[in-house]
Amino acid sequence: MRLSLCLAVTAGAALLAGAAQAKPEYAQKENKNCAYCHINPAGGGPRNPRGIYYQMHNYSFEGYDEEKVMGAKPKKTGPPAFKSAWTLPVKENTTRIFVADVTGDKTPRLLTLSSDHNLAVHRVGENGVEVEATIALGDKSKQIAVGHFAKGKPAVIVVPGAIHYRDGDRYAKKEAPDVSDITGQVRFADGEECFFFFAGGVPDVWSVDLSAEKPITFGRELVPPDQGAGLYSYLSVHLAPEFMSALGLPEQAQKAGFAAGFDPRADKNLYALLTWQDNDGPAIIVADISALALGGGGDVKPIWRSPKLAGKVVDVALGTDPKGSKQTGVFVLMETADGKGRQVEFFALD
Numbered sequence: 001m002r003l004s005l006c007l008a009v010t011a012g013a014a015l016l017a018g019a020a021q022a023k024p025e026y027a028q029k030e031n032k033n034c035a036y037c038h039i040n041p042a043g044g045g046p047r048n049p050r051g052i053y054y055q056m057h058n059y060s061f062e063g064y065d066e067e068k069v070m071g072a073k074p075k076k077t078g079p080p081a082f083k084s085a086w087t088l089p090v091k092e093n094t095t096r097i098f099v100a101d102v103t104g105d106k107t108p109r110l111l112t113l114s115s116d117h118n119l120a121v122h123r124v125g126e127n128g129v130e131v132e133a134t135i136a137l138g139d140k141s142k143q144i145a146v147g148h149f150a151k152g153k154p155a156v157i158v159v160p161g162a163i164h165y166r167d168g169d170r171y172a173k174k175e176a177p178d179v180s181d182i183t184g185q186v187r188f189a190d191g192e193e194c195f196f197f198f199a200g201g202v203p204d205v206w207s208v209d210l211s212a213e214k215p216i217t218f219g220r221e222l223v224p225p226d227q228g229a230g231l232y233s234y235l236s237v238h239l240a241p242e243f244m245s246a247l248g249l250p251e252q253a254q255k256a257g258f259a260a261g262f263d264p265r266a267d268k269n270l271y272a273l274l275t276w277q278d279n280d281g282p283a284i285i286v287a288d289i290s291a292l293a294l295g296g297g298g299d300v301k302p303i304w305r306s307p308k309l310a311g312k313v314v315d316v317a318l319g320t321d322p323k324g325s326k327q328t329g330v331f332v333l334m335e336t337a338d339g340k341g342r343q344v345e346f347f348a349l350d
Helices: 012-017 024-029 049-057 065-070 243-248
Strands: 084-089 094-100 108-115 118-125 128-136 143-148 156-159 161-167 170-176 184-188 194-198 204-208 216-218 232-238 257-264 271-279 279-288 302-305 315-320 328-335 342-349
Touching: 012 161, 049 065, 049 243, 084 128, 084 328, 094 143, 094 328, 143 184, 143 194, 143 328, 232 315, 279 315, 279 328
Parallel strands: 094 315
Antiparallel strands: 084 342, 094 108, 108 118, 118 128, 143 156, 156 161, 161 170, 184 194, 184 232, 194 204, 204 216, 232 257, 257 271, 271 279, 279 302, 315 328, 328 342
16 A cells, blocks of 8 residues: 655655655654655655755754744644743832733734823833833723724723724724723634623623724624633633632632633633632642633642742733734733832743
């Protein structure tokens, strides 16, 4: 029976002639299929850079570096893990953080909300942060969502009763009386984003149409997080600790009032992201998505746990590194070790 698997490695004469033929014995040796080394995997033929490397290195992948040869890192699979990439100080009265492209220039900004209801938009560089703008949100700013809720537009900022968005070189405001409460936001796997209010029943879900007189439109229906694999990229909620308890989350995960389901590797596998406080100190953890099953209340076993954090967790956000590394990951707002200040630590997906 003719083997269909093949590597794009041929004898030296065939390489010079430019008419390589598949060698089934190499497929067996390396346990790779045709597409790994052939430009035309169906029938052998010319090799891609992997196949050329293999032939030029005596039919061996010894010393092979995927990024150097193919120009890209191989995509990791399996449960997610994160590593600390940077830490920076923020104002001591910071209560919430977001990371989003609110300007439309494809560069994420770090947004910090302070207890005086002002939202600061920061450009983050290697030498620290620069405040580009400050937006007064009003006394309902604790309930806030930031995302691409208006299709085709930069990320917008939504609080009960109002939408703030970039308009030219300034931030404009539209009244949104239809929204009185916000508890979370969601990004679907196809990129659509919505915000919602959840009080224990069916969530009210909204999108934004900035061209309409009444900019709030109905969003897509949600399913419980533990049923959202393949549907959600992420879904996060901010709820009072007593509500977190009523939903069945263990006491260690309740204090910050944050919980999320997310698909960090975009492989249709959803995990729970939780803040955690136990005898080993404050941390963030990744757990099985079943931890977010409504009324679950089961034993949560971390798949990944951060090192002990500097201080109590105040807020968590998901996004892409605003320093420009293009790494995605988790941003943690926490108290400093002395409890007097605040800082943000970025954990990049490993």
